[in-house]
Amino acid sequence: MSTPYQIVVCGSIVPDPLQTLEPIATPNGPALKNEMMLPAVLDPWAKHALYEAANLASKQPGSKVYLVSLGPKAKLQQVMMTMAQKVPFELVAIDGSSSGFTEASEVAAALAAAIKAIPGVDLTRLLLFGGWESASRGAGSTLQMVGEQLGIINQFQGVDKLTCNADGTLEVLERIEGGKHQVSKCSCPPAVLGWATGMLPEPPNNPQIGMVNMRSIMPALQKAQPAAVGAQGLSFASVSLPKQQRTTKVIKDMPADEIASEIVAWVSQD
């Protein structure tokens, strides 16, 4: 018998990874230069989690996917127009900064509060998904804290595969050191799964899914509550990026050995 899950995906927006970012100091703490002008995307790690969630929900009748997202409302709205055509989900929006300079515990508290406020939320059916880290932060700490605040003990990070067995147990394939995987078993929900890349390709755009999602996205954005998660009061001694060095060349069909040699030579430079 399949279990209907409540799958909550925590994922926010980040600047389009193709952009060059520049940290600056502002009266409200550090920020990215022209942050509101930068094109945004759903955090790539969270995106994998969302696709996995939708795939799982499609196989477990009665399951539902929520996307809980904390970010500037206007930017969230824009990104949702891209994401909404991908997979079915219900948005829970929280209005606040999504820059990499926010305080992870504050973000976690806001996310946990929003999850608790989802009507009919049931811990016995809850799978908390997210990226195992974020493209804007990389600390990998927020999702764990959300889980802790919700009282979820079973936590897995770097997940590449989740199998839901007929007996209700969960089998999790996690990345561990040395390029290996570890298989864990968990008796039942709730569980936190911080996804690595998963196994699924990006779904195609489906206009009908978009139309259905949109019915809940716009009201969710209108209802979005503000959350104070900025770095107010904090002062950073310095903020800098690694020195950028770019020597571009485009070569098609380069043998793997040559690529590897070049990378080794490049890494050895420093």
Add this chain to the structure above:
Amino acid sequence: MTEQVHPTVERQTMDADIVCVGFGPATGGFLTTLSRELVCEDGTAKLESSVAPGLPPQVICYERADDIGFGVSGVVTPGNGIRKSFPDLDLAQIPLAVPVKHEVVLYLLDPLGASRRSALLRCADKAIRALKGILPFEREAFKLPYIPPFLRKDGGLLLSISQFNQWVGTQLLGSGAVQIWPGTPVAQPLFDDNSVIGVRLLDQGTDKQGRPEAGFMPGMDIRAALTVVGDGPVGNVGREIDFHFGMPEGRHKRDWAVGMKMVVNLPEGCPLEPGTVLHTFGYPEPEIFGFLYVYPDNVASLGIFVPSWFDSPVRTSYRYLQHWMMHPYLWQYLEGATLRSWGAKTLEESGKRGEPHLVGNGYARIGEGSGSTNMLTNSGVDEAWITGVQLAEAVVELLKEKKPFTQENLEATYVRRRRSSDLDKQSCIAEKSRDGFGSGLVPGMLGMAATGFTGGMLNIGSEPKQPYKRLPTLADYYKGRIPAEELEQIVRDCTARGVSAHSTLMDRCGWPQIPYDGKLLMSQQDALLLGGKVQAPGGYADHVCFLYPNLCQSCGTKICIEVCSGQAITPGVDGVPQFDREKCIHCGACLWNCATPHPDNPERTVLDFRAGTGGLHSADN
């Protein structure tokens, strides 16, 4: 034209009331005006949908690019139509927007002696240099003491079209009255006899030839009572409608330009004030025009326009842009500047002469592709916006009267509004204003002056030819500068290396190498990476297609390779160019630059520019 590889495959369909193709200023004007008339303040429907009874009309817009804010243009516009739509417009809400404060037009002399200048221009240059003590002359630039009123943009706006689109789109999405879906190219219009009944979205999960692969998802058919075509100058839906219904008698699209642009952080201490507008002509080649607009916070948008009447078979843009930036007058402001973003786009420069059938059963055309750009005032954004507003007013009128979107009804509402508007009057005046450029820069400038000062009563020049009819051969173009044998050897060498020849040819003609600084001056590939990043998601067919490879083989110029703004088209095997989608920035220059006419239609070429995803990811432009 854009028929997909598997036309018989079973497709899902979805019904809407109105489907829009392309989100730019025209569609922005359309949706802004329309959305205010669809829903009451209490959320109930003002007008009723015919496909979802009880709800307001279902209005969907599909945009090809991955974001609604990935436009490519710095813009100076009178902004009258935009201001009318937003009476309380607060420019502070739109990043990079600023009122026009100060306009300058500069004739740039050639400090290097490398450009091709007619005897007349050389005489003019000598005279200016001889009189530089008494003329407004500075750093090889002559500042025109007078700007004709028809060129001035007093009280106008400087905008980043990306940021403007984003601002408009955010408000539209927030209204909940309309939907805009980026990253969703429209493959083709759907025809039923003499009507357009909707659009077909692009197939997903295909190989580069459009053949189904794993995850194949046939593009959905979106059926709608009205299809609004605002897909710009090279949009495939607009072009296919033109091919299907033909152009009106005497109308054609033969004047084009590619605009290559950058947004830069100006060096610290740069004295240029926000709102400053510089326009240039005369350099790096006399036919190439330039602009520099100063935004707030020491940011500027700048670039050049390379027109179709620049009769060079190797008319590249990128290297010319670099030489233009390094002109001594501009370099005094740009030395030390840093690239923020880069891009290129095609401009449809036929204006009124390129106006297609504006309406038909089930469809209406708006924006640049509908011939709205005013070629005398060099203004297109506000005009495009106004056409969108006019169509929206017409649509509301028809919806209120419960009349169908027939050609007759759209003629009586939209076309009537457009014909009686100042936009159309000015467009008629401007129709022949650029005809003189067919004979060169000086006749062109005189022609614009004649048209402008006589209100279109006096025009100079004749109807333009198709671009391919103007192009000289390489040998003719370089006659007297590069011996024929050497020229052939250069082309052979470049072809063997798989690269375009223009840079080598410019070196040979005396243009100095660009001293790359990695900040503003860099290789074209670095500009692709640093200036906005090119994205080409997999699972879609190539959008640049060589329809008749045998004709490409025998093409003498292969100008598609030379003009390609992203170096995405390169020499290929057997003489047929090859296309690399991962570098294409969707400027569309290859479409109209192609030197070989289509066997069945002299207004087409043998290079097809179809629906495609990806392109530049930059919100600065």
